[in-house]
Amino acid sequence: MEMKQRCWLVAEDPAAAEQLEAKIDSIGWKVRRLSPPLFSSRLEEDRECGVGLVLLDGMADARLAQLEAMLLESHCPWMVVAADDAVEDASRRQLVATLCHAVVAPTIDLAELDCLMRHALPLSLLRSGDSRPCHREAALSADMAEYEMVGTSPVMRSLFQVIRKVAAVEAPILIGGESGTGKELTAQAIHERSPRASSSFHAINCGALPDHLIQSELFGHEKGAFTGAVHRKIGRIEAADGGTLFLDEIGDLPLELQVNLLRFLETQSIQRVGGLEEIRVDVRIIAATHVDLEAAIEEGRFREDLYHRLNVLHVRVPALREHPDDIEVMARYFFDRFSGEKSARLKGFSREALVVMRQYAWPGNIRELINRIRRAMVMCEKRLIQPRDLGIERRKIVRHSMTLDQARERAEREALVAALERNESRVRPAARELGVSHVTIYRLMEKHDISHPGVEAEG
Ligand SMILES: Nc1ncnc2c1ncn2[C@@H]1O[C@H](COP(=O)(O)OP(=O)(O)OP(=O)(O)O)[C@@H](O)[C@H]1O
Numbered sequence: 436m437e438m439k440q441r442c443w444l445v446a447e448d449p450a451a452a453e454q455l456e457a458k459i460d461s462i463g464w465k466v467r468r469l470s471p472p473l474f475s476s477r478l479e480e481d482r483e484c485g486v487g488l489v490l491l492d493g494m495a496d497a498r499l500a501q502l503e504a505m506l507l508e509s510h511c512p513w514m515v516v517a518a519d520d521a522v523e524d525a526s527r528r529q530l531v532a533t534l535c536h537a538v539v540a541p542t543i544d545l546a547e548l549d550c551l552m553r554h555a556l557p558l559s560l561l562r563s564g565d566s567r568p569c570h571r572e573a574a575l576s577a578d579m580a581e582y583e584m585v586g587t588s589p590v591m592r593s594l595f596q597v598i599r600k601v602a603a604v605e606a607p608i609l610i611g612g613e614s615g616t617g618k619e620l621t622a623q624a625i626h627e628r629s630p631r632a633s634s635s636f637h638a639i640n641c642g643a644l645p646d647h648l649i650q651s652e653l654f655g656h657e658k659g660a661f662t663g664a665v666h667r668k669i670g671r672i673e674a675a676d677g678g679t680l681f682l683d684e685i686g687d688l689p690l691e692l693q694v695n696l697l698r699f700l701e702t703q704s705i706q707r708v709g710g711l712e713e714i715r716v717d718v719r720i721i722a723a724t725h726v727d728l729e730a731a732i733e734e735g736r737f738r739e740d741l742y743h744r745l746n747v748l749h750v751r752v753p754a755l756r757e758h759p760d761d762i763e764v765m766a767r768y769f770f771d772r773f774s775g776e777k778s779a780r781l782k783g784f785s786r787e788a789l790v791v792m793r794q795y796a797w798p799g800n801i802r803e804l805i806n807r808i809r810r811a812m813v814m815c816e817k818r819l820i821q822p823r824d825l826g827i828e829r830r831k832i833v834r835h836s837m838t839l840d841q842a843r844e845r846a847e848r849e850a851l852v853a854a855l856e857r858n859e860s861r862v863r864p865a866a867r868e869l870g871v872s873h874v875t876i877y878r879l880m881e882k883h884d885i886s887h888p889g890v891e892a893e894g
């Protein structure tokens with residue numbers, strides 16, 4: 436006598452489970468019913484089950500996390516019985532899309548289901564012996580170079596709006612923001628949307644050049660200008676003629692060179708080291724800093740006149756913790772971007788991983804997010820990335836602590852940005868919506884350093 440093949444059946448509602456069990460039994464399968472609570476350890480109850488069936492209709496939302504955790508641990512292919520509208524909800528759709536083998540309509544065609552389950556059976560054997568290639572470890576160090584900016588939160592949309600606006604004007608720009616927030620990407624985005632887009636974008640890190648080289652690097656030198664100057668050298672400013680020059684970490688520029696740069700900004704011309712000729716150069720300067728330049732001015736490390744020259748237009752790139760709504764969008768974007776480096780088995784992020792990513796403070800901002808995701812994609816042994824793959828397990832989360840005053844300030848800023856965003860930066864409608872006067876809106880925009888066509892330009 437032929438042994439019956441075994442399958443799991445998971446259903447919340449006992450009556451529905453009973454009905455379904457009778458049907459599956461009638462086509463020759465032995466059913467092992469799993470009724471909630473669903474723990475992955477329960478899969479040990481019957482190691483002979485090679486395939487599973489979940490009745491998603493009627494399953495409570497609160498049960499989904501348990502279900503996800505259990506499917507994740509299972510080597511079986513799982514079929515889902517669900518009506519089309521039962522997977523309209525985003526989290527159900529994600530669960531089905533990433534963890535299930537097939538979807539079956541509730542008006543089950545038994546012959547078709549039998550065929551599906553039999554075809555899926557060998558997969559469970561293959562999966563239990565699954566091993567992953569390890570050469571992907573090497574991919575960790577490769578750099579990324581696209582200019583695409585991701586973000587759908589009001590904070591990011593307002594940044595995109597500022598980028599479009601400042602791109603159209605010719606004045607210098609100063610970009611501020613913490614490390615890894617996207618200052619260089621913002622500078623590139625501005626260049627690409629500017630009338631100079633067809634010319635080149637040159638980037639110099641002012642902190643990375645030794646003091647004795649930086650002058651000739653920026654301004655060039657004539658042959659014989661100093662020992663070792665055997666040829667004429669064209670400096671970076673001159674080389675960027677017609678395009679955009681991005682001066683990164685401007686706060687690190689030595690004081691003597693700050694004078695030269697100021698002179699260039701005032702006259703639009705340079706002199707090469709050892710040369711007398713005034714050379715006109717048509718370059719748009721975008722500078723960036725992660726340090727507080729006003730404090731550097733107080734301490735005598737940065738020239739105030741240069742600061743005002745550079746800060747004609749100011750763009751502030753927000754820290755990642757200021758727009759947590761973007762974390763999931765960005766995480767999925769980077770996941771897709773690196774998908775060439777992952778195993779075919781890895782399908783995405785677990786719910787738990789998405790929750791901890793949202794709670795984490797991201798001191799290294801988007802750069803840290805990219806590195807953690809990339810690493811997780813290499814290290815993950817499961818089908819969905821877990822918090823431990825990201826190195827941010829729940830108990831390790833250091834919540835970004837803030838005082839009540841700071842929390843109020845943050846909420847005020849967010850409400851203001853969102854109202855301006857909804858009203859396309861028109862102050863009066865935004866003021867009406869927030870129940871304050873337009874004068875108050877202008878005051879708050881200044882207080883929170885929020886750009887607006889009327890207040891962006893300082894000089
Ligand atoms: N909005 C975004 N969408 C997608 N990727 C982004 C976004 N912002 C930044 N990145 C990526 O994050 C990384 C860090 O960005 P970037 O180098 O521009 O930051 P930064 O502020 O200049 O950092 P640092 O202060 O350390 O120089 C880059 O790989 C960049 O491509």
Ligand SMILES: [Mg+2]
Pocket residue numbers: 618619683
């Ligand atoms: Mg940078």
